[in-house]
Structure formats: structure tokens, C-alpha cells
Amino acid sequence: MGRKPCCDKIGLRRGPWSIEEDHRLMNFILHNGIHCWRIVPKLAGLLRCGKSCRLRWINYLRPDLKRGGFTDAEEDRIMELHSQLGNRWSKIASHFSGRTDNEIKNHWNTKIKKKMKHLGLNPATHEPMNNITNQPQSMQITKPNMCSTIKEREETKGQPKDEFIIETKKTSIISNNDELLLAKNCKTLYAEEVDIRPLFKMQGNETSVSSLPSLYSNISRSEYSSYLAEDSISLEQWGLTDMTDPLVPWDLFTNLDDTPFLL
DNA sequence: AAGGCTGCCAACCGCTCTCAA
DNA sequence: CTTGAGAGCGGTTGGCAGCCT
Known part of the structure; x- marks a missing residue:
């Protein structure tokens, strides 16, 4: 009932x-x-x-609705937020001004989901799907301190968090910008022809990336700093x-x- | 040209959450 | 503490447009 x-x-x-x-x-x-x-x-x-x-x-x-198609930056942000929040569309929408939860949900279901599948990533978990054959056996993915919600993230402020370590040997999964972008959004990083141990650490509003080859040095530097900015819309702001x-x-x-x- | 298929998105449904009484 | 009304949320549906055969 x-x-x-x-x-x-x-x-x-x-x-x-x-x-x-x-x-x-x-x-x-x-x-x-x-x-x-x-x-x-x-x-x-x-x-x-x-x-x-x-x-x-x-x-x-x-x-105050923005309308029009989603920009690449908005798509990136949706994927990033979705990796943390899951299908909490209203929470995700609260990080965008001029976008509705329905709009984001629709865009996710019609575009982003397909894009992720095409790239061999599970839209639900944002991780490589098991049936991807070009994933080397030597690869290990660990998530020592993953926060699944904004609340959790807030609660663990000041501690190292959202830390992913990926160890791999001679993999060439990442071969174009789209895939690199997607890997970035999953906070995962694959090495190309090198052994690396990329380590993403988020501390407060600052992101530091250590031990990265120069290929990846220009990503994720400032991506996370905007996470904590809360969008608050009022009638006066319309x-x-x-x-x-x-x-x-x-x-x-x-x-x-x-x-x-x-x- | 016509019918089928697919993608998109506005709108609906049913449920949960919140809060006042 | 309980209850009930209203608001909000997420999943789903249905209709339309465009594309394909």
C-alpha cells in the first residue's frame, strides 16, 4: 500500500x-x-x-535552467560525481547550476552509459568490466579508502581519501584522449608502456598527483577542487x-x- | 514512400523522506 | 513517540522525431 x-x-x-x-x-x-x-x-x-x-x-x-546539450566538462563532472554518489541524481544535479536531476538522469541513461560501455567500463561501478580482454593479468586495482558518498567524504575530511593505486605492467589500454578522459573520471589511471604506481590523494580542496609520468601530468590537478563547492540557487539568483x-x-x-x- | 527501429526526453508513478501536529 | 500530509527522488514509460531499410 x-x-x-x-x-x-x-x-x-x-x-x-x-x-x-x-x-x-x-x-x-x-x-x-x-x-x-x-x-x-x-x-x-x-x-x-x-x-x-x-x-x-x-x-x-x-x-535559471541552462538548456542545450551538455558540454564535455559537464559530462566529465557527471561521471566523476556518479562514481562517488551513484544514482543520486538530485545530489549530482546540485553540483550544477541550471541543470535538473531529470536532465542529468536522462543524459546519463542515453549517452554516458553507452560511452562507458563502449570503453569497457561498468557504468555502475566505473571500473573495467571483466570481459575486457586487453586488461593485463598483472594489473591490480585497489581502493584503500574510497568514499562512496559526499557525506562520507566530508566526514573523513583531512584524511587521505579517494586514493586509488593501480599497478600494471606494459598495458596499452589508454590509447586516445577519450579513454584517458574516462580513466581520469574514474580516478583510475593506467600506465602505457611503463611501470607506475600512480597515487591520487585528495587533501581538502587540493589534489596532488605523485609519481606520474609526464603523459598524465596535466590531468586532475584542479578537477577535485570544485567538488566541495556547493551550488546554491535562489530566486534572487535567477x-x-x-x-x-x-x-x-x-x-x-x-x-x-x-x-x-x-x- | 512506407514501415520499422532507435534515441531522446518530458512526464508519470510509486516510493521514501521530512516535519509539523 | 506516532501519524499523516506534502515534498522530493529515482525508475520507468510513452510519444515524437529522425534514421534506416
Whole structure:
């Protein structure tokens, strides 16, 4: 038995939102703010449930949404965060401004997952899959102090953490930039034609990489420093007076009435 | 041209979490 | 402490568009 539905669904609209509905919801929230989603549709004059309104606002109407495709940097960050947080999309989304959990989840399921599989990495664990045949037997991967959640990471602040040691002999797994990038995002590192013991240590906001061949010397230096930066978005930060993203069809709303839809 | 297939993504569903009474 | 309502989250679905045969 789940909990009761958030609303009486009889007579309520479902499916895609019309421009008129978007207009009403947008107008209502911009004029009145959000206090209780349950009453929003009633006050805004919408035949939708509060839950549906909330979703529409968060995933589509919110003025601070970035829209457009994900940049390579954003993809890298998603993979990095996913390796730590797993499928906690809202947590992952909180590290991005202008991106929703739904958007990130969709991108993960449709693009990044495939990319990882293509590269022989398990999307769930971010580690090489067993059926990858070019992985040398001599390779050992150890994760002495892996933090699986942000909370854990915070709790172990000041201690060496997220430390991966990979020992390998003469492997050539990494042969192009994409794979190198992915390895970086898994905080794993493979050596090419050398014996190395790369050691990633994260201490506070600083990352140090020791004993790395020059090939890898330019990666992960600053990647982790942004981890701890928390994105916090507020209405004041939405910049409602400067919405210039051409991908957002705000011109549909340029003729908003001055008065809210109070019925 | 038409039908099938695939990818994308908005939206929904069911569950958990949070917090006030 | 318990309960219940609302909010939030993650998994899933369905429809559309574009591509392929």
C-alpha cells in the first residue's frame, strides 16, 4: 500500500503541457512564489495536480535552467560525481547550476552509459568490466579508502581519501584522449608502456598527483577542487531581468499580464 | 514512400523522506 | 513517540522525431 495520491485525479489533465498552461503556472509562481504545490494548480487555474506543476516548473519553466546539450566538462563532472554518489541524481544535479536531476538522469541513461560501455567500463561501478580482454593479468586495482558518498567524504575530511593505486605492467589500454578522459573520471589511471604506481590523494580542496609520468601530468590537478563547492540557487539568483538564452522560448511569455491568475 | 527501429526526453508513478501536529 | 500530509527522488514509460531499410 503506497500513500494516497497527492490529488484527486478525476478531471485533471495529464500529458504534455500547453503553452497556455505554462503561461499560467509561470505567471502564478513569478507573482506569488511557491508555498504549497498542492494549492498551486487551484490558485493558478490549472487542471493539473500539484505534483505535475512542481515537475513542470523544476524541469522546464524554472528561469535559471541552462538548456542545450551538455558540454564535455559537464559530462566529465557527471561521471566523476556518479562514481562517488551513484544514482543520486538530485545530489549530482546540485553540483550544477541550471541543470535538473531529470536532465542529468536522462543524459546519463542515453549517452554516458553507452560511452562507458563502449570503453569497457561498468557504468555502475566505473571500473573495467571483466570481459575486457586487453586488461593485463598483472594489473591490480585497489581502493584503500574510497568514499562512496559526499557525506562520507566530508566526514573523513583531512584524511587521505579517494586514493586509488593501480599497478600494471606494459598495458596499452589508454590509447586516445577519450579513454584517458574516462580513466581520469574514474580516478583510475593506467600506465602505457611503463611501470607506475600512480597515487591520487585528495587533501581538502587540493589534489596532488605523485609519481606520474609526464603523459598524465596535466590531468586532475584542479578537477577535485570544485567538488566541495556547493551550488546554491535562489530566486534572487535567477536573474529574471536578464534572460537572454535563445534556446529558451521565453518570448512566449513576453506578454504576461501584470496581474496573477487568481481565481 | 512506407514501415520499422532507435534515441531522446518530458512526464508519470510509486516510493521514501521530512516535519509539523 | 506516532501519524499523516506534502515534498522530493529515482525508475520507468510513452510519444515524437529522425534514421534506416
